[in-house]
Structure formats: structure tokens, C-alpha cells
Amino acid sequence: MPASDHDLAISLYRLARRNGDWSDTRMIETLGVTPVALDAARDELVQLGLLRESDDERWSVVDPMRATEQVLQEHGRSVADWSATASRLAADIESMASLLPALRVIVDDDAMNTVLEGNETARAFLAELGDSLQHQLLTAHSGGALPQEAIDAALPQDLAVLERGVEVRTIYLSSAVRSLPTLRYLEQLIEAGAQVRIRDTLPFRMVLADGMTAVCSMKWAEGRSGAVVVRGSAYVQLLTRMFEFCWAEATPMEAAIGRPVRLNGPDLDDEQRLMLRLFADGLTDQAIARQLGVAPRTFTRKTRVLFEQLGIESRFQAGVQAVRRGLV
Numbered sequence: 001m002p003a004s005d006h007d008l009a010i011s012l013y014r015l016a017r018r019n020g021d022w023s024d025t026r027m028i029e030t031l032g033v034t035p036v037a038l039d040a041a042r043d044e045l046v047q048l049g050l051l052r053e054s055d056d057e058r059w060s061v062v063d064p065m066r067a068t069e070q071v072l073q074e075h076g077r078s079v080a081d082w083s084a085t086a087s088r089l090a091a092d093i094e095s096m097a098s099l100l101p102a103l104r105v106i107v108d109d110d111a112m113n114t115v116l117e118g119n120e121t122a123r124a125f126l127a128e129l130g131d132s133l134q135h136q137l138l139t140a141h142s143g144g145a146l147p148q149e150a151i152d153a154a155l156p157q158d159l160a161v162l163e164r165g166v167e168v169r170t171i172y173l174s175s176a177v178r179s180l181p182t183l184r185y186l187e188q189l190i191e192a193g194a195q196v197r198i199r200d201t202l203p204f205r206m207v208l209a210d211g212m213t214a215v216c217s218m219k220w221a222e223g224r225s226g227a228v229v230v231r232g233s234a235y236v237q238l239l240t241r242m243f244e245f246c247w248a249e250a251t252p253m254e255a256a257i258g259r260p261v262r263l264n265g266p267d268l269d270d271e272q273r274l275m276l277r278l279f280a281d282g283l284t285d286q287a288i289a290r291q292l293g294v295a296p297r298t299f300t301r302k303t304r305v306l307f308e309q310l311g312i313e314s315r316f317q318a319g320v321q322a323v324r325r326g327l328v
Contacts, residue, residue, distance in 0.1 A: 008041040017061045114229040122227040138208040139170040145179030168194040180323045197250035214239045257320045280319035
């Protein structure tokens, strides 16, 4: 049971922040207080603007810094009656000052410790986050190719976000776009207005929403997986800087894969199709030359002819063409 009225108010704020849909009975049982004490603590939080009742009779918490600004604004409108309200203002500010450090810790703790257990829970949270996006979505995907079911679930949500005019920038691993379904998915995003870049390495998967919320993938030693939600502004800014560093070092997808070649484009002979397949497998030039049974200089010439024929410039683009042609 909390030791003082202030302690009870802080405990109630923490509980309401994490479980705003709980009934009074459950709150009372969890806090170990009487209904009268719960009402008194709630009244204190309401008076200070830290707790607000919605139209559907549910309680929602207010960020302590925003509540402080609101208290000052409300009293600022009463300058004409300053003498009558000075004592109340002083009492409110004193109460707020005593609560603010502990409340700020609660907010920061929540920012670092909101864990989403399991991939399904993380996906559900990301879907809700996508519905609330207003300005910007930055994502980095450290995994490989996307399974078709993941693409089918994500594409409608992504297109809906783009239709609302949200800026979308995303980075994928170069290995992921060797998958034809993933490549087609990203091409659809680009056509809808997203910016996509490719990078050989990424630290971890992260989603940054409107510069306010970050979701980072996590795996625990015991094999569990999920994500952690970060809301503290300092931490989100740090993750945003990490994303911008990766973005600056990444290559626009159009440049990384070259201009798309139609599947009914230039005909390739068996040797050229084998070369594409070996490029996609990541073999060195010397290893491919050995498999073809030709000298290195001859292989270099054959590679130049193949690249010119396909209109590409790199081994990576050759691997993409192998995927497009169903050779891997």
C-alpha cells in the first residue's frame, strides 16, 4: 500500500498509464487501497491535469510536462483575479513540483521498458501505429526476403499510409531484393511514392513513427522474440540519427538493381543463364570461370557482353536478373 497521498497518486498514474482500461475494482485490488483513497488520488491527478476522462468514461493519462503547461496556461488567463487565485496556484505548483520528478521517471521507464512479447503482438502494435501516422515513417529491415504472407499483410497497410501523404523511407538488405516477391513488393511501394534504398548490412530492424515512437526488434537468449517500444524523445532522436547514417550510406533501389528487364527480353543461351545463376549464388569471378572452363580474360569478356545485353553494370544486378528469370 502506498505510504502517502502523493505516493498513491504516483502509483495510480503509473497503473493508469499502463492499464487505462482497468475497472476501479481491479485498481483498488492492485493498489491495496480503499475506494475513498482511490477517488481522492484520482481527484488529485484530475485537478493537476494529469488524468482525463473521455466520453466513453475511460481514463487516459496526460504527459506531466504537458499537464504542467496547461496548469500555467489556465492560471495565466486569470491575471485579473490573481490575488484570489494566487494561493491555489501556489498549492497546485507545489503539488506538481513534488510529483513531477517521479512522474517523469515513470514516463522514461515506460519508454525503455515497453516490451512486446512475440512477433504477433509486435505486428499488431505496428498495425495500430501505422493507422495513427501523420507525417513520417522510417524503417530499416535487417532480415532477409519477406515471405509472401507477410507481403500480403503489409502491402495494403503500407499503401494506405502512402495515400495519406505520409513520407515513407525504408532500407532493405541487398540479400532481400534477390527474392522476386520482395522485389515486386518494394517496386509497388516506390510506385506509390515511397523511397527505398539498399544496403549490405543493417544493425537491427527498427520502425520510427513521426519522430516520436520507435519500435526495435529483439531476440532473447532463451529463444523468445518480439520488440521493444521506445518513446523517450532523446532515445528516438538517437535512433533517428542511426537511421539517417544508414540511409546516407545506402543506395537507391533503382540504382542498385538497374532498370527492370522484361521477362520476355533478350534471349540468353545456356552458358549465360548459368553465369547469372552463379552470380546470384555469390561465387567469385575465378570460381565461375573454372565452372565454365574458360580463362579469366575470356570470362571477363563474356561478362561484359552479358552485362551489355541486359543493360546492367554490377554482379548484384546480375543476381537480381537471375531472380527475375526464375534461375534461382
